[in-house]
Amino acid sequence: MTRRILDDALIQLIDTARSFYQQGWMVGTAGNLSIRLPDDSFWITASGKSKGELLPSDFVRVYPDGILEKASADLQPSAETAIHQIIYTLFPEAQACYHIHSVESNLVSRFTLEDNLLLPPLEMLKGLGVYQKNPCCFLPIFANHLQVARIAADIQQRFTANSVQIPALLIRDHGVTAWASSPTAARNYIEILEYIFRYMVTERMISSTGTGNK
Ligand SMILES: CSC[C@@H](O)[C@@H](O)C(=O)COP(=O)(O)O
Numbered sequence: 001m002t003r004r005i006l007d008d009a010l011i012q013l014i015d016t017a018r019s020f021y022q023q024g025w026m027v028g029t030a031g032n033l034s035i036r037l038p039d040d041s042f043w044i045t046a047s048g049k050s051k052g053e054l055l056p057s058d059f060v061r062v063y064p065d066g067i068l069e070k071a072s073a074d075l076q077p078s079a080e081t082a083i084h085q086i087i088y089t090l091f092p093e094a095q096a097c098y099h100i101h102s103v104e105s106n107l108v109s110r111f112t113l114e115d116n117l118l119l120p121p122l123e124m125l126k127g128l129g130v131y132q133k134n135p136c137c138f139l140p141i142f143a144n145h146l147q148v149a150r151i152a153a154d155i156q157q158r159f160t161a162n163s164v165q166i167p168a169l170l171i172r173d174h175g176v177t178a179w180a181s182s183p184t185a186a187r188n189y190i191e192i193l194e195y196i197f198r199y200m201v202t203e204r205m206i207s208s209t210g211t212g213n214k
């Protein structure tokens, strides 16, 4: 694989992490980003790094057989690598997987006790691939187990049994994860989801203060 492909992937991850960090979605080292490479390995953020100022040495390359490539021995892959791994296994078209912790994603994850969140039928859903009039679009919600492997197992079980409507999921009280067939599309998906969550939180605030249309 050419050095160029490797470098491009890291540059995209660094730029995207900086942008998400600046929007308050990856504060205090939260979140993790990965890009898949043509040989089915993927670069993922190393655990515990500040996402606003990542360096090319702040990533770990994870191979399908579990072998790790890293700049220094003390570097660990993201604690949530198992979730990225299961997404890449379940969705062969996925080339990037992004996970962030925004305030709004946590708030909306409590809007229902069910394991699916109904999204409002906004035009923005088209950006997630939903081309329907008045779409009835659900975002799956998973429990936030302490053991990440349990979250990954739940994702594998649910997504093996049921097809996904949109390429994203929520972990309750934790954050949102989206994947796509290119790093640019995955970044757009996260931005669109955040727009939808912001809309939902704002709508609820307006309703609760009684200032919205009845
Ligand atoms: C701010 S702690 C957040 C972590 O527990 C985790 O949820 C997270 O998203 C980042 O973990 P990381 O191991 O740095 O990839």
Ligand SMILES: [Zn+2]
Pocket: 030, 031, 032, 080, 099, 101, 174, 175
């Ligand atoms: Zn997380």
